[in-house]
Amino acid sequence: MLKAICIIVTCAALSAPCLAGSIWVKGNTHTHSNLSDGDSPPQVVADWYRAHGYQFLIITDHNKLTDPAAHVKPAADFILIPGEEISAAFEGAPIHVNALGIQKQLPVASGKSKIETLQRNIDLAADDGGLAQIDHPNWHYAFGAREMSRVTRCSLFELDNASSGCNNEGDATHPSTEAMWDEMLSKGQAMYGVASDDAHHFAKFGPQYDNPGKGWIVVRVNKLSAKDILSGIARGDFYASTGVELEDVRCRDGELAVSVKPAIGKTYRVQFIGPGGKIVADEAGVKASCGIPDAPDAYLRAKVIAGDGTFAWTQPVRRNKQ
Numbered sequence: 107m108l109k110a111i112c113i114i115v116t117c118a119a120l121s122a123p124c125l126a127g128s129i130w131v132k133g134n135t136h137t138h139s140n141l142s143d144g145d146s147p148p149q150v151v152a153d154w155y156r157a158h159g160y161q162f163l164i165i166t167d168h169n170k171l172t173d174p175a176a177h178v179k180p181a182a183d184f185i186l187i188p189g190e191e192i193s194a195a196f197e198g199a200p201i202h203v204n205a206l207g208i209q210k211q212l213p214v215a216s217g218k219s220k221i222e223t224l225q226r227n228i229d230l231a232a233d234d235g236g237l238a239q240i241d242h243p244n245w246h247y248a249f250g251a252r253e254m255s256r257v258t259r260c261s262l263f264e265l266d267n268a269s270s271g272c273n274n275e276g277d278a279t280h281p282s283t284e285a286m287w288d289e290m291l292s293k294g295q296a297m298y299g300v301a302s303d304d305a306h307h308f309a310k311f312g313p314q315y316d317n318p319g320k321g322w323i324v325v326r327v328n329k330l331s332a333k334d335i336l337s338g339i340a341r342g343d344f345y346a347s348t349g350v351e352l353e354d355v356r357c358r359d360g361e362l363a364v365s366v367k368p369a370i371g372k373t374y375r376v377q378f379i380g381p382g383g384k385i386v387a388d389e390a391g392v393k394a395s396c397g398i399p400d401a402p403d404a405y406l407r408a409k410v411i412a413g414d415g416t417f418a419w420t421q422p423v424r425r426n427k428q
Contacts, residue, residue: 128326131335133162135239136191136204136264136302137318141177142167146308148177154308154318156184162325162335164189166204171211187332191241192230196223199248203260204239205231207336220249221256232259237340239300240264244273247280251289254297262339263287265299265346265419268320269306288383291422294403298339298421301346321348342421349416350374353392355408357423363395364408364420373413380406398425 138144139151148165152174155163162185165172174186187207194201194214201223205212208231215226224240231238239262243249254263265283266274276282281289283299290297301321311317325344327334338344345352353367366374376394378387381404387396398406405422 128328129330130324131161131327131330132322132324133160133164133185133335134303134305134318134322135164135189135206135300135339136166136241136267137163137305138167138191139165139172139177141172142170142191144306144308145310148172148174149179150308151305151318152178152184152186156181158319160322161185161330162187162332164204164206166191166206168193169211169214171208183330185330185332185335187335189236192227194223194227196220200242200246201227201248202241202245203227203231204241205234206237206239206339207332208234208236210234220253224249224253225257225259228257228260237262237336242267242269242272242304243286244276244280244283245271247273250281251286254286255290255293255295261296261342262298262300264302264304266301266321266348266417267304268302268348269304269316272304285383288379288381291405291407292381292383292403296342298342298344299346299419301348301419321346323347324352345418345420347416347418349414350410350412350418352410352418352420355420357398360400360425361395361397362406362408362420362423364393364410366392366410366418368392369412375411377409377411378406379409380404398423400425 139148164187166189168191171190190205192203212230217223217226228238238260241264274283303318305318307315323344323346325338327338351367353365356363374392375390377385378396380386405424407422408420410418
């Protein structure tokens, strides 16, 4: 995973300039310990992720700051970042926001609408110097693109939450989280998609448990540090995955190019998706590229589909209008 690459971006308003000597680091931004409703202590949680090839973790217990320094033995090759899942509600609908990289435990804010409730809790995270991540919009079908497109100071949402009942695919009357993403992007909103575990169970494993290792992000950084990781997430310099590892992502001369690090026995297909969620190109194989639409608010993102049903999603890019 720590392969040095350099992604040169000359055409993407939603991506970052090339970082010389950069590395990919794998991590999870949403998980729980027994300090809220998880089944294991923070040290056990951290040990699982480190043993399974992750380089960073943010434990986000409900309405509680789980300070890594107080609960987990430090390791030079594994970064723990403070976090909290601010767990609010509006008229019974769960309105949850992860506060990543915060300095202190944050209260829970209420509002007179779903939008106001979201915004007030996003503001709590941002005001404390953290990053706000909107969690599982389709859990209990709490809210959707209409609400998320109205908030400010937040550019992260859970595209794929692996815990039970999060309904990422939607149903006959509710759009999928991916459709929500395209709706927001088509309106010109800068929003980055996150995959996460939302794991609660580390002592027992099985389909009935919310176990770790099902969804993560991979961030490009100059060095393995909390500051670099949070900066990479903030600028959208990462991809989300449920099992696909990318070798490279490039945006150059008006074109988005993706290559996959293939696993033995897996087949791959790369879809390029533009405004309105339209698939503008679909190529089999481990390498593919596509031109970025040259139109106001147009964007392009890539989705890699593996034969085993796992995915990777790049963040959206737009042409550089400077």
